Structures are given as C-alpha cells and as structure tokens.
Amino acid sequence: MNKRYLMAPGPVAVAPEVLAKMSEPIIHHRSPQFSAILTKVREDLKYLYQTKNDCLILASSGTGGMEASVVNLLSPGDKALVIRGGKFGERWDELCHTYGVKAVNIDVTWGKAVDPQEVKKVLDANPDARAVFVQAHETSTGVKHPVEELGKLIREKPATVLVVDAISALGVYELKTDDWGLDVVITGSQKSLSLPPGLAFVSVSEKAWKLVEKAQLPKYYFNFLKEKKAIEKQTTAFTPAVSLIIGLAEVLRGIRATGLPALFAHHRRLSEGTKAGVTGMGLEFFSTVPSEAITVIKAPEGIDGQNVVKILRDEYGITIAGGQAQAKGKIFRISHMGYLNEWDMIVALAAVERALNQLGYPIELGKGVAAAEAYFAQNK
Numbered sequence: 001m002n003k004r005y006l007m008a009p010g011p012v013a014v015a016p017e018v019l020a021k022m023s024e025p026i027i028h029h030r031s032p033q034f035s036a037i038l039t040k041v042r043e044d045l046k047y048l049y050q051t052k053n054d055c056l057i058l059a060s061s062g063t064g065g066m067e068a069s070v071v072n073l074l075s076p077g078d079k080a081l082v083i084r085g086g087k088f089g090e091r092w093d094e095l096c097h098t099y100g101v102k103a104v105n106i107d108v109t110w111g112k113a114v115d116p117q118e119v120k121k122v123l124d125a126n127p128d129a130r131a132v133f134v135q136a137h138e139t140s141t142g143v144k145h146p147v148e149e150l151g152k153l154i155r156e157k158p159a160t161v162l163v164v165d166a167i168s169a170l171g172v173y174e175l176k177t178d179d180w181g182l183d184v185v186i187t188g189s190q191k192s193l194s195l196p197p198g199l200a201f202v203s204v205s206e207k208a209w210k211l212v213e214k215a216q217l218p219k220y221y222f223n224f225l226k227e228k229k230a231i232e233k234q235t236t237a238f239t240p241a242v243s244l245i246i247g248l249a250e251v252l253r254g255i256r257a258t259g260l261p262a263l264f265a266h267h268r269r270l271s272e273g274t275k276a277g278v279t280g281m282g283l284e285f286f287s288t289v290p291s292e293a294i295t296v297i298k299a300p301e302g303i304d305g306q307n308v309v310k311i312l313r314d315e316y317g318i319t320i321a322g323g324q325a326q327a328k329g330k331i332f333r334i335s336h337m338g339y340l341n342e343w344d345m346i347v348a349l350a351a352v353e354r355a356l357n358q359l360g361y362p363i364e365l366g367k368g369v370a371a372a373e374a375y376f377a378q379n380k
C-alpha cells in the first residue's frame with residue numbers, strides 16, 4: 001500500500017472536511033452568497049491577524065504578497081532595509097532590486113536571528129529608509145526573527161514602515177499585528193492555514209496606507225487601493241480564487257471555534273515533541289532560535305541531508321524538506337504546520353531513524369521515537 005504523508009513546510013496536508021468544502025459547485029463571485037462568505041472571511045482574518053485593519057486577499061502564492069507589498073509601498077529610488085538571513089530574506093533583496101529600490105542589506109548568518117540593536121544602528125544611519133523588510137520566521141533556516149522588538153524600534157520612526165513576511169509564522173505562534181506595530185504582515189494559504197497553495201493575505205496599517213497613497217512603483221494586478229475600494233463594496237477587485245476562499249471560510253471557522261491560544265499550543269506541542277525526539281536521537285538543531293513551525297535538523301557528520309529526504313520520499317512515501325541554497329545537504333526540515341498531529345510526528349521521527357541507519361549512520365532504532373512518545377504522553 002502506498003500511503004503518503006506530507007510533512008514539508010508548504011504545501012501542507014489539508015483536512016478532508018476542507019477538501020470536501022472546496023469541491024462543492026462553484027458559485028459566482030459577484031453574488032450576495034459569495035459576498036457574505038467574503039465578509040465573514042475578512043472578519044475572521046482580522047481575528048487571526050490580531051488587527052483592526054483590513055486584510056487584503058490576493059490570488060497568488062506568498063511571494064505575490066511580498067511583491068505586492070514592495071510595489072504598493074515604495075517609489076523608484078526609495079531606500080529600504082532588508083534583513084537577509086536566509087532564502088526568503090534574499091527574496092526581499094531580489095524584489096527591491098527588480099523594482100529599482102535601494103536595498104541596504106543587514107546580513108545575518110544562516111541559523112541565527114537578527115540583533116535588533118544592529119537594525120537600530122543601520123536605521124539610525126539611514127533615516128530615509130521607507131521600509132524594513134523581514135521574515136517573522138525564516139523557513140529556510142527555522143529561525144524566528146524578533147519582530148516584536150523591531151516593531152518597537154520602527155514605531156518611533158514616522159517615515160518608516162515594518163513589513164513582515166509571516167508566511168510561515170502567522171497562525172503558528174503569537175504574532176500581534178497591531179500591538180507590536182507590524183505595519184504590513186503577509187501570509188499565504190499553504191502553511192499554517194492548512195489550505196492548498198494559491199492565496200496570499202496582506203494586512204496594512206494606517207501608517208502604511210499613507211505610503212500606499214504616494215507609492216509610484218508600477219503595478220496593475222497587485223493594487224492595494226483597488227482592493228481597498230473592493231472591500232468597501234464587499235467584493236474583490238478581480239475574480240477571486242472562489243474555491244480556496246470557501247475552504248478558507250471553513251478553516252477560519254475552525255480557528256475561531258478553537259481559539260488562537262489552542263492553535264498556538266497545538267504547534268508548540270508538535271514542535272516540542274519532535275525536538276525531544278531529535279535530541280533523543282543525539283542529533284542537533286540548525287536554528288539557534290527554534291520555531292514552532294518546523295524542526296530543522298543538522299545532517300550528522302558524513303551524511304548528505306538530501307539523501308535522507310530522498311529515502312523518506314521515494315522509499316517510505318513521506319515528504320519532508322531538505323535545505324535550500326547554502327544549507328542544501330546540511331539540514332532537513334520537518335513541518336508542524338498543516339493537518340498533522342503527534343502521530344504524524346512519530347512517523348517522521350521513525351522514518352528519519354530508519355533512513356539514517358540505511359545511510360550508514362547508526363542510531364538505535366526507536367530512541368528518538370521513545371523520547372517523543374514520552375514528551376507527548378506527559379504533555380497532553
């Protein structure tokens with residue numbers, strides 16, 4: 001039997017009841033029926049985001065939300081600070097470069113978090129920076145950047161906004177958009193929302209809307225002002241991804257019913273249980289600031305991490321993720337996002353133990369599993 005498990009940090013496994021909702025007949029997007037769904041979804045998104053501001057819904061992957069933020073906030077020749085500590089931090093720099101924005105990069109060693117004092121220093125030296133671009137959680141390294149501290153710093157700067165890629169953070173752990181002063185927060189459907197890929201979400205603060213009104217970078221489809229007008233009419237600027245939004249309505253209904261604290265506790269528990277298993281196996285972590293979204297494991301001496309990922313995928317039917325760019329071969333990553341529970345984590349750990357043995361790295365089978373089981377049994 002070829003049973004498959006999806007435990008990569010996006011796309012993630014989707015619950016059967018959500019898949020069933022999305023397979024219902026398509027309804028027209030300019031109908032009272034759809035407007036009612038959209039209005040409810042927009043309210044529930046504010047709950048998820050912990051914001052009073054509107055959250056725009058775009059039909060794109062998460063990168064579309066990042067690109068939309070750049071073109072809607074900035075003008076040609078503007079300056080922006082970029083925290084670059086992984087593949088997705090690099091993406092901010094690439095986007096700035098694409099649109100003629102002068103990026104001042106703050107390079108952070110992969111696996112480490114940015115030091116807010118360093119950001120303060122660079123910000124003080126560049127008072128004309130219009131935006132600071134950062135990841136709440138850098139998925140390529142499993143590091144959480146201190147966005148709450150950055151929010152405090154940037155709140156003091158009337159001409160600068162903080163733009164947070166929270167694609168693998170929002171809905172995973174606490175992220176208080178308004179209280180922490182996060183001006184623009186981006187997420188996507190295929191991570192903690194446990195939906196298929198295809199939707200990006202962007203919240204925009206009052207401070208950020210002031211920049212949007214002045215921004216001169218070219219844009220057509222990703223136009224925040226058009227989206228804002230559409231929200232006032234309970235619709236969208238362009239044809240929305242109807243089925244995904246219907247699935248989203250179901251997911252958000254569930255999140256409101258359980259509440260954010262329970263959602264965060266779920267991810268924390270899967271993460272801590274998995275990390276207990278990894279420690280039990282005698283393996284090490286790549287990130288110095290471990291996240292609840294994923295567990296990033298250093299490939300042991302002499303083992304190519306890509307081979308672990310390959311054996312799991314091709315021989316066991318289990319998809320986890322390897323390292324990207326400079327981390328390729330050095331790490332492998334297990335997701336805690338998506339339709340997963342503790343038993344899935346046990347499966348992942350058992351598979352890692354087996355694969356490492358197959359590759360000639362001796363780990364006593366069941367050691368990691370036992371440690372994880374003990375954690376899960378004691379932390380219900």
Ligand SMILES: Cc1ncc(COP(=O)(O)O)c(C=O)c1O
Nearest residue numbers: 061062063088139165167168188
């Ligand atoms: C932190 C982060 N930013 C950006 C992206 C890119 O999102 P997408 O692949 O949906 O465009 C990802 C995807 O893994 C991510 O984890």
